[in-house]
Amino acid sequence: MDNNLKEIHERIAEIRASALKSIAEALEARDLPTLAEIRIRHLGKKGIITAILKTLSGLPAEERPKTGAFINALREAIEHELELANAKLGSAAFEERLKAEAIDVTIPAKSGRFGHTHPLTIVHDEAVDLFLTLGFTVAEGPEVELSEYCFDKLNTPKGHPARDRQDTFYCDEDETICLRTQTSSVQIRTMEQLKPPIRIISPGRVYRKDEVDATHSPIFHQIEGLVIDKGITMGNLKWTLNTLMRGLYGPNVQTRFRPHHFPYTEPSCELDIQCFECGGAGCRLCKDEGWIELLGAGMVHPKVLSGCGIDPDVYSGFAFGIGIERLAMRRFGITDMRLLYENDARFLRQF
Amino acid sequence: MxxxxxxxxxxxxxxxxxxxxxxxxxxxxxxxxxxxDNLRSKIKNIVIGQVTELRRHEDSDHLWVCSVDIGAEAPLQIITGAQNVSAGDIVPVAKHNALLPDGTKITKGKIRGVKSEGMLCGLEELELDTRDFPYAITDGIFIINEPDAKIGDDASAILGYDDSVVEFxxxxxxxxxxxxxxxxxxxxxxxGAELKLPEATVKSSGGDIADYLKVTIEHPELCSRYSARVVRNIKVAPSPRWLRRRLRASGVRPTNNIVDITNYVMLEYGQPMHAFDYSAVKGERINVRRAKSGETLTTLDGTLRALNPEMLLITDAEGAIGLAGVMGGENSEITEATQNIILESANFDGVCIRKTATALGMRTDASSRFEKGLDVLNTIPALERACELIELLNCGEVVSGIADVFPGEAPKREAIALDPAKVNAFLGAEIPAEFMFGTLRNLGFTVGGTSVTAPSWRSDIEHWTDLAEEAGRFYGFNNIPEAAIVGDVQARGLTERQQFERKLNSLARASGYSETLTYSLGPEGGVSVINPLGTDKTFMRTSMLPGMLRVVSANRDARNKNVKLYELARVYLPQAGSRLPLEQKTLILTALDSDFQSFKSEVVNILSALNVPIPEFTAETSNANYHPGRCALIGSYGIMGEIHPGLSEKTAAAELNVDALYDAKLPEATYKEDAKYPELLLDLAFTVDAEITVGAMLAAITEAGGKLLARAELFDVYTGAQLPQGKKSLAFSLAFRSSEKNLTDDEVKPITDAILAKCKEAAGAELRQ
Structure with missing residues (x-):
């Protein structure tokens, strides 16, 4: 072996030993910058490995490939050690960072960023959405209304007790303009504008001359419904309202349809649901009746149909009116209606 | 009832x-x-007893120790403080563990060392009074004088407690x-039980009504029938027990036989009756007429009533003796001195009676029946029943004949064709035809084949659907099967406008605003109500603000913090040429403890999310509700600002016209590729006079910036020592971008120069070095 070759081989061994030692020391010292520096010193463009490769040209041609392979192995060894060291140091540092970033996750959240929906709207939207799925559309109409639409065309002629000034607000001495006492006025407007089939609900504010107390308000809300088509039956009315009740109160709700009287429907009925509190046995909430009255309904009176230009011999239909306050108060356990209109933030934030 | x-x-x-x-x-x-009301459950262990002997309590000068036979082997020893008991008296005895109507329990015990095994009861303890048992006394034990009282029997039957009262x-x-x-x-x-409704029979005692009374109806439109009989030699006395207890159960206090009979017949037949003292009816005549203007009458309750021609009177030859259908007059009241009476059974117009009763504030049992419209054929049967009772109770002699004035005739009931198949198709039921016709017969309808005629008392029956209701309600609405609606519908879902309003609601809530519902009637507004509940609820609002400020004030008073409220509801704007106001939906947002700038950000964010263009905000200095220096018109959408501190401190509000917002809504976005070339950013700071607005500067910059200016944003406002008095510095960040290439400084330079020139020209702005 000639001296030159021997020298190179000794040099390679020397470099390997020194590089590995430096890497081990840097690792011990958790010194990432030094590792980077070791990489540049050995593997960089102007580094030790490049320099020793240049000395290959001084060797006999038959020795060059073998020695070149030694040098490459040296390079790989250093690269491998550096990677290992970097990985070890890197993950440790990362972990240290994560540890330092730990916080107290039990600190309470800041609340109250979003506004709240009024309880009446919650119930209103739920009922409206349910009717939308049943193919109903939403019709709207004026609150300051002609008495003709609020009464006359609903088979409630002049002199009827419902038209008394102690019950209805009027805007003129002749009582031709009133604040609507029911959203049924929208039924009339709809029937005058649309031809059957009709399937609408009309939610909105209504007005009755009741002093404000825990169970009365001169302004309250209703959802009125109207379905007119050929062959509409009382069985359809029952299905529609039972579907609503199942939607609002769950599939096991018990309902009953009790005969009643409204001037604009014939037959007329009220819908009761079995008392949630006592399950029908009778308690304070249901006044020992076992049932709670929820809404009024009936088959549209033939006079109302013909008054709107719909032939009662061809078409039939049903209508219903739901008090939203009553639904909401039941649903949320609100016992004083005044709370709904006082708009105290402490109340509103509960919903 | x-x-x-x-x-x-x-x-x-x-x-x-x-x-x-x-x-x-x-x-x-x-x-x-x-x-x-189950009366049976109200008393327990109260029996009929007989006091067999009594002696003074050895330790008291007012107590008595009674030995009471209650039909048991041994008599009870009961102590009483009452002084009206004697040996032999029949009395109600509350035994050990008895329950009194007021809930009191009686147990045996000792009174001053002597045992007492119960209590002798007075009327008051039994919640009765001398109207129920006129022979009894108020202070003392109830000494029973009833032939059917048997010692040892439960006392419920004698006391009228063996009943249930059903309130309808x-x-x-x-x-x-x-x-x-x-x-x-x-x-x-x-x-499905048998109905027995006997007809009354009156024996009469001779004489002729025509010799006693002449009746005329001057205003038949308000009195369709007036029937009357005369009773002589009446003996005013208490009614028998069976009658008194029925009145009491019906909520009517017994008075005397004559008054009780009129009440009893009203309850039994639904036909109000009235009795006049014959001697008080001048001229032996009754005329039914409208009251004259200025006429007055003192009614039975002792109140002087001012009358008007809308009211109907019963008059005699001289004047008013009764307010028709409401209450009799004091001048013709039955007294102990009354000898002869006139019994009235009439039919009055419902609307007239209701209006009279309402106007005078005296709704009576009679008026509340008349106002619903009564059966004109019921006057005679009721009158006959009253006379039958008079004879039965032996309290007078009924003069033969009836004074019956009936100017018109009974409303004719049209026969209605009942088609059972049609009824079933309408109800969605399968009610047997025989059930339908049978039910109608049971209710008093006349059925001939399929032709059905309603009885006189059913004025509510006009159409075959009314018959369907009769059949349906006795078949049971609950027995009608529910059936899904089959058929086409014309449209589905919320309209675009309705969806827009829901989105507006959601955005307000997402911005931290809680929904309120305020009254649309208030102390200020446009359309007014002629019969309001009070001055604070007289007008339909034309603005949401006053109502919302009342809510704000209440929340302030309650010391609620971080209150942000909104409402989307209608205002009612009177409009020329229309009888009805324009009902315009308005969104109001209100934040307590907010300032103009942070509130404006929330308003603008909501508008952006609604996809409506952000209009120019212009200072509004003259709206009395808002701070004159902190208020802006938001294009045509509405107004916002800080509320005038004179009205509410540190409150911000915005009122937005929902119609205007909806009309301004931009079309839905179509996808555009994002610009490929980067923005070239440049900051410019200007010195301007203090009154120059940021809006004016932005307008100048935008105009001069042309289409390469992608954005211009204010990032700093500075006033202070570094600047001369009356000046301020406004710093803007500008972003230039081309859709075609990377811009160079050289290409942007001329645009910047144009901006500087424009700002100088428009606002006197100098570039701050």
């Missing part, structure tokens, strides 16, 4: 059903039971059910 089941039993024997079962069945057939809510269309006979008819049909 209160119904005694004991009384009902006289007309219809219903198989043994509990009060609950009775209430349920009759409710589901259409007569709604409000509540049932009767609908306006069924005045016939404001009577025991009417309810008996319903109950018989509901339970």
């Amino acid at each position: 209160k119904l005694s089941r004991e009384w009902l039993h006289e007309y219809v024997q219903i198989p043994a059903v509990t009060d609950r079962e009775f209430a349920e069945a009759i409710t589901l057939s259409g007569s709604k039971v409000e509540v049932t 809510e009767i609908t306006n269309n069924r005045p016939d059910c404001l009577s025991v006979r009417g309810l008996a008819r319903e109950a018989a049909a509901a339970f």
